Amino acid sequence: MNTNDKSNEAACSRRSFLCNTAISVAAMQLGRTALADEPAATAAKSGTHNSFTSLKQIDAGVLNVGYAEDGPANGPVVLLLHGWPYDIYSYVDVAPLLASKGCRVIVPYLRGYGTTHFLSSETVRNGQQSVIAVDSIALMDALKIDKAIIGGFDWGARTANIMAALWPERCKAMVSVSGYLIGSPEANKAPLPPQAELQWWYQFYFATERGRAGYDKYRRDFAKLIWRLASPKWNFDDATFERSAASFDNPDHVSIVIHNYRWRLGLAEGERKFDDLEKRLAAAPVITVPTITLEGDANGAPHPDASAYAKKFSGKYAHRVINGGVGHNLPQEAPQAFAKAIMEVDSL
Numbered sequence: 001m002n003t004n005d006k007s008n009e010a011a012c013s014r015r016s017f018l019c020n021t022a023i024s025v026a027a028m029q030l031g032r033t034a035l036a037d038e039p040a041a042t043a044a045k046s047g048t049h050n051s052f053t054s055l056k057q058i059d060a061g062v063l064n065v066g067y068a069e070d071g072p073a074n075g076p077v078v079l080l081l082h083g084w085p086y087d088i089y090s091y092v093d094v095a096p097l098l099a100s101k102g103c104r105v106i107v108p109y110l111r112g113y114g115t116t117h118f119l120s121s122e123t124v125r126n127g128q129q130s131v132i133a134v135d136s137i138a139l140m141d142a143l144k145i146d147k148a149i150i151g152g153f154d155w156g157a158r159t160a161n162i163m164a165a166l167w168p169e170r171c172k173a174m175v176s177v178s179g180y181l182i183g184s185p186e187a188n189k190a191p192l193p194p195q196a197e198l199q200w201w202y203q204f205y206f207a208t209e210r211g212r213a214g215y216d217k218y219r220r221d222f223a224k225l226i227w228r229l230a231s232p233k234w235n236f237d238d239a240t241f242e243r244s245a246a247s248f249d250n251p252d253h254v255s256i257v258i259h260n261y262r263w264r265l266g267l268a269e270g271e272r273k274f275d276d277l278e279k280r281l282a283a284a285p286v287i288t289v290p291t292i293t294l295e296g297d298a299n300g301a302p303h304p305d306a307s308a309y310a311k312k313f314s315g316k317y318a319h320r321v322i323n324g325g326v327g328h329n330l331p332q333e334a335p336q337a338f339a340k341a342i343m344e345v346d347s348l
Contacts, residue, residue, distance in 0.1 A: 046333055047240065049092045052107070053099070057115060061138030062123050066115030067108035071099030076172075077145050078342055080107045081136065083154020084257060085223035086329055087113050087247035089240075090153070093335035094342075101343055106148075108139055110155065112256030114247035125252050127260030128270040129182070130277040133162035140170060151342055153177035153330055154301075155260075165285040166277065173290040173345040175338070177330045178299070179319075180309035184282035185266040199302040202226070206261040212254065219248045230301035231327025240332075290316040290348045292341045296326030296333065303328075316348035 052068035059065075068088050078098055080091045088107045095105045109116040110132055112125070136159055140148065149172050152160040158181035164171045165182065191197070202222075205211035215222055223245055227236065247253075262268035270278060291313045295306060306319050322330060322337045331338040 046093055046335055047237075048335075049096060050239070050243065052088070052092060052095060055115075058139070058142050059119065060142035061135055062119055063111055063135060063138070064117050064119055065108050065135070065139050065142075067106055067139070068095060069104070069106055070095040071104045072102060073104060075099075075102045075104040076346075077148035078103045078105050079136065079140065079145075079148040079150050080105065080331070081150070081152035081156030081159050082107070082110060082113075083152070083156045083329075084260075085219075085226050085244075085248065086154065086332075087244045089244045090329055090332040091335075092243075092332070094331050094339050097335060097339035098342060101339075103342075106139075106143065106145070108136070109247060109250075110159075110256075111135055112253045113250055116250070118252065124271055125255035125259060126271055127256040127258075128263045128274065128278070129158055129260075130162060130166075130274045130281060131271070132159045133166065134274070134277075136163055137167055137170060146170070147172045149173045149175070149342060149346060151175040151331075151338070154328065157181050161287060162281060164287045164289045164291070166280060168287075168289050171289045173348075174287070175292050175294065175341045175345050177294045177296075177328075177338075178303040179293040179295070179306060180287070180304070180312040182281050182284060183264070184278065185264060186282060188264050189266065196302070203261050203265065206258050207265060207267055212258050215257065216254045219253070220245045223248060226301075227329070230299070231296075231329055231333060232300045233298045233325030234327050234329065234333050284312070286312055286314045288315045290345055292317075292345045292348070293319045294330055294338065294341055295319070295321050296328065296330050297321055297323045298325045299328050299330075301328040318348060 053070045055066065055068055057064055057066050080094065082088055082090045088109055091107045095107060098105045112127070132155065147170055150160040150163055151174070154177070157176045157178055160174050160176055161180055161182050164174045206215065224241060227241065259268050263270055293306065295303070310319070320341065322334045324334065326334045
């Protein structure tokens with residue numbers, strides 16, 4: 001690896017999905033056929049639904065998980081994972097699209113969100129990257145799901161990446177917004193250029209007790225600001241925001257979010273029982289399952305250039321840029337494009 005390669009790798013590690021501040025807006029030829037850019041028409045039609053067909057609860061691992069379900073019980077399973085500061089309503093328009101194609105769609109609240117809660121008050125409120133993937137595997141076990149197509153963005157994309165890397169036998173295929181997001185606290189020690197560091201202002205804010213108190217006090221204001229910065233062309237209304245904002249009232253929300261970001265910077269320890277998983281992830285394992293990576297043409301959040309992670313996918317692979325002013329919350333802003341990728345990824 002030459003010096004430039006090492007520099008690119010170090011930059012890619014921050015938040016596990018920052019390589020540089022440039023946005024890739026063209027599909028790539030990656031030694032395999034990459035699909036052409038999605039037209040703006042496929043990015044439209046968000047906001048059609050404001051509720052899910054069914055909301056359920058189930059004990060899974062250390063959690064009682066709240067989740068939405070849609071589609072036939074015997075259909076091929078699609079597990080959709082949300083990010084921060086978002087929730088299951090990022091998929092409120094995606095779920096019925098996939099259900100109409102015969103898929104069984106499962107959309108869980110991550111730990112610290114919505115109706116998902118810990119079974120014991122003694123459980124560590126841990127937000128490190130591997131534990132959220134462990135939660136997701138536990139949910140599949142509880143629902144007796146052997147294998148699923150996994151889709152996600154932000155924290156959800158990282159979790160999907162980890163599941164595909166560590167448990168490929170459980171992942172039929174994957175759709176990942178902003179590509180390959182696996183990282184480690186050790187890799188995150190490398191400083192970035194000032195302009196790149198600026199985009200991580202909240203990460204440094206959360207490193208302080210003032211930041212923890214500020215996030216706790218101003219959860220909705222904070223989330224709305226992030227939504228606007230990350231999706232500058234998404235004109236969401238108050239009702240859309242409030243549907244998701246209610247999930248931040250979860251009593252463990254602040255603890256999980258703060259631990260997640262402090263752990264990334266090496267300022268908080270993870271649980272020792274996950275050390276082996278984190279060691280494997282720190283090696284940046286290649287993902288072998290069929291994958292489509294997506295990027296919005298107006299993503300205002302820090303994210304890697306598509307060329308930085310192309311070689312991390314050794315199986316069938318394609319990259320798509322979704323046009324039409326689509327930002328960071330791609331499933332909610334462009335549900336048709338996201339659902340199309342889910343339906344097509346298994347047949348690449």
